[in-house]
Amino acid sequence: MSDMKKTPPSMAWVFLDERQDSINGGAMIVSSGSWGDMPASYHNGACGFSFAHGHSEIHKWLDPRTKAPVRYVDWMTVGVFTPTDQRDIRWISQRTSEAP
Numbered sequence: 001m002s003d004m005k006k007t008p009p010s011m012a013w014v015f016l017d018e019r020q021d022s023i024n025g026g027a028m029i030v031s032s033g034s035w036g037d038m039p040a041s042y043h044n045g046a047c048g049f050s051f052a053h054g055h056s057e058i059h060k061w062l063d064p065r066t067k068a069p070v071r072y073v074d075w076m077t078v079g080v081f082t083p084t085d086q087r088d089i090r091w092i093s094q095r096t097s098e099a100p
Contacts, residue, residue, distance in 0.1 A: 006097060006098045007094075007095060007096065007097045007098075009051065009052035009053035010051060010052075010053045010055070011051065011094070011095050012051060012052045012095060012096070012097045013049040013050065013051055013052075013092075013095050013096065014050055014051060014052050015049070015050045016028060016039055016040070016047055016048065016049045016050075017039065017040035017042055017043075017047050017048045017049075018037055018038065018039060018040055019037075019038040019039065019040045019041070019070060020040075020070060021038075021070045021071055021072045022037045022038040023037075024037065030089070030092050030093055030096040033086060033089050033093075034089065035089065035092070038066075039061075039066070039092070041061055041066065041067035043058050044060075045060055045061055045067045046058045046059055046060040046061060047059055047061065049095070051095075052097075059091065061088050062085065062087045062088055063085040063087060063088045065085070066088045
């Protein structure tokens with residue numbers, strides 16, 4: 001945990017629910033106001049997160065596009081999702097650690 005410099009363990013998510021049509025590997029990319037995979041919205045428009053120090057929470061998404069219906073598209077060909085409403089991206093970015 002001492003390696004977590006940007007985001008303290010109580011704020012850094014480790015696991016999250018990923019949308020079933022976005023699961024393609026073991027990573028969730030959050031970078032520069034966009035994400036490469038889509039988080040889930042299974043919980044009435046919200047996503048479950050677990051954090052490095054042990055707690056978990058369910059975060060309700062604010063942008064309706066974050067909780068868009070499942071489409072079963074190939075997210076690798078669709079590309080990175082950059083929402084115009086940045087509130088959801090800002091929330092998850094504040095809780096995302098940086099790679100060393």
